[in-house]
Amino acid sequence: MEPKEQRFRFRRKEESGTTSGLCDNYLQANMITLPKEYAFDFLLFCIRNPRSCPLIDVIENGHVRPQVADADVRTDLPKYRIYKKGKLDGEVLDIVKEWSDDLVTFLIGCSFTFEKALVHAGIRLLHQEQNRVVPMFKTTIPCKKVGIFDGNMVVSMRALTESEIDKAIKITSRFETSHGAPIHIGDPAEIGIADIFKPDYGESINFDIKERIPVFWACGVTPQNVCLNAKPELMISHAPGHMLITDKLEEIN
Amino acid sequence: MEPKEQRFRFRRKEESGTTSGLCDNYLQANMITLPKEYAFDFLLFCIRNPRSCPLIDVIENGHVRPQVADADVRTDLPKYRIYKKGKLDGEVLDIVKEWSDDLVTFLIGCSFTFEKALVHAGIRLLHQEQNRVVPMFKTTIPCKKVGIFDGNMVVSMRALTESEIDKAIKITSRFETSHGAPIHIGDPAEIGIADIFKPDYGESINFDIKERIPVFWACGVTPQNVCLNAKPELMISHAPGHMLITDKLEEIN
Known part of the structure; x- marks a missing residue:
């Protein structure tokens, strides 16, 4: 359409x-x-x-x-x-x-802008397959403060296999106005995420943590988070x- | 220094x-x-x-x-x-x-940021040689209006020989945060400049219009011009x- x-x-x-x-x-x-x-x-x-x-x-x-x-x-x-x-x-x-x-x-x-390119490269997007809103998390990564706008970054998460990650980095780094390359790969605790199956926004995705690695992109929901402060x-x-x-x-x- | x-x-x-x-x-x-x-x-x-x-x-x-x-x-x-x-x-x-x-x-x-690169490439900058402020002109090129800020572009002018112009375009187009490539080359009347020896800002430069061609760059004095409106x-x-x-x-x- x-x-x-x-x-x-x-x-x-x-x-x-x-x-x-x-x-x-x-x-x-x-x-x-x-x-x-x-x-x-x-x-x-x-x-x-x-x-x-x-x-x-x-x-x-x-x-x-x-x-x-x-x-x-x-x-x-x-x-x-x-x-x-x-x-x-x-x-x-x-x-x-x-x-x-x-x-x-x-x-x-x-x-979402780069998801088509990921799928086109053979990368599976579980939230699309499971018909859910992509899971999004509050992090401990601080934004640069301006006036009253002060707070931490929100990220979107896609769980990928090891072999998919390299491709995903290469592809998304070309989409500069759509957040670009991942901001973090791997251990969610390192950026302050306690439970990868309990997102702050969107919906939880089912995946096997032994098979797939969480990959995080900066997310445009960040301003909504900053707004809470x-x-x-x-x-x-x-x-x-x-x-x-x-x-x-x-x-x- | x-x-x-x-x-x-x-x-x-x-x-x-x-x-x-x-x-x-x-x-x-x-x-x-x-x-x-x-x-x-x-x-x-x-x-x-x-x-x-x-x-x-x-x-x-x-x-x-x-x-x-x-x-x-x-x-x-x-x-x-x-x-x-x-x-x-x-x-x-x-x-x-x-x-x-x-x-x-x-x-x-x-x-001014790209002037060193021009001189380094063998281009003569007459305003520096004549120890004057670069001549700047109001034009008829409109800016995109936002709120009360509405008006025409101001340009700086450097008079170059034909053989210098190609080099100057190539060099200055690389300086994106310093106005980049020229906005106009040649006939000043085409962008609303009546007299090339009577700048609106800066000082007039002596040059032979049979030997040198005026080359115009977008100028950061534009906001001062827009402010008049x-x-x-x-x-x-x-x-x-x-x-x-x-x-x-x-x-x-």
């Missing part, structure tokens, strides 16, 4: 699931929406933390259309999260009611795993 | 001239300082206009030290300009008196040609 058609299905609420595996080859994006008073600090936070927050697009206050997609960010994602003062206030299928002309929206690269009055984001599908084809180096 | 020593000479007001030709190989930067209320729009303006405003560093409100130099931006440039509501209010040798914790500072790449309550910048010399060596691709 073409991105525009897929987005219309979300807009009409005919679908509201994860976008992993949808619209192959098109760039997918995390969304963060904040009142303008926080916009400078957050934009600088993205610039200073490009691994977790690679900027794809910024939509100024008073606008709803990105440059990367003929879309309305208020309706064209499958699912959104509303945070108030750093607390999750609810999950909704559109944010028309919450919208105001004071809001600035940031689109940030997403690892920063406690801005209002923050709206995509629901983890439920991205904006853009009209832009993947860019690889 | 090393950058730090040179900056101390400016700080102690022992020198206040153009930085063209000083501290070879070190990145030089344009400076723009604005109250925080304008900072988001201006940061986005830089991101959307990378040819004229390649970002090198952002110094948040409450801070005076860049990451790229062990410097104090209030004292370590040779000369500053104060703009109030878009009008030049004065030229000063430091901005200690004007400083407040609400100010955000942007450092933007400068074509935007009319922020306060804006402080380096005086054209009087840059921050950083501790960072030139980065070339």
Whole structure:
């Protein structure tokens, strides 16, 4: 399905699931929406933390259309999260009611963008096979602080066999605006993850830890984690795993 | 002279001239300082206009030290300009008196950075030979507007012989954070310049228009030009040609 058609299905609420595996080859994006008073600090936070927050697009206050997609960010994602003062206030299928002309929206690269290339190279993606949202974890890797935005990186995890890992590094390092190469490979405890089967976001994946090694990529859910500390009055984001599908084809180096 | 020593000479007001030709190989930067209320729009303006405003560093409100130099931006440039509501209010040798914790500072790449490489390749730079500030011109090339920041590009001009131009293109296109390749070559009227001997900033250079062709680069004075339209309550910048010399060596691709 073409991105525009897929987005219309979300807009009409005919679908509201994860976008992993949808619209192959098109760039997918995390969304963060904040009142303008926080916009400078957050934009600088993205610039200073490009691994977790690679900027794809910024939509100024008073606008709803990105440059990367003929879309309305208020309706064209499958699912959104509303945070108030750093607390999750609810999950909704559109944010028309919450919208105001004071809001600035940031689109940030997403690892879903490179999944097609991994599958194409013969790498098995268990979360797709098990039809689950990719598991995501809070870590102890600190971000560079800007203003109120301060906190640790969130990572997405894919469990790969040893022979798949080399290929995965080579492939993903070319996707600079989609988090690039893995940030960590192996022992989850080293980056502060206590239980690989209890993700903080997304869903747990079944795999044999004797056969597969967890591989971690910086994740665009990081700003949602940072927001729990920063406690801005209002923050709206995509629901983890439920991205904006853009009209832009993947860019690889 | 090393950058730090040179900056101390400016700080102690022992020198206040153009930085063209000083501290070879070190990145030089344009400076723009604005109250925080304008900072988001201006940061986005830089991101959307990378040819004229390649970002090198952002110094948040409450801070005076860049990451790229062990410097104090209030004292370590040779000369500053104060703009109030878009009008030049004065030229000063430091901005200690004007400083407040609400100010955000942007450092933007400068074509002085690649001049050493041009001279090294045997290209004559007449403004250095004639000991003048490089001539800069307002053009009719529009920038991408963000909020109140809207206006045309400013360019710096170097008059080269035909055989020098190819070399100059090749060399400067590698300096991405210092404006890169020329934006225009030849007829000044095509980009709205009426008289090549009457620059809007800097000083006029003597050359024979039958022997040399004007070559134009996007210029970090563009934000000062855009400011004349935007009319922020306060804006402080380096005086054209009087840059921050950083501790960072030139980065070339």
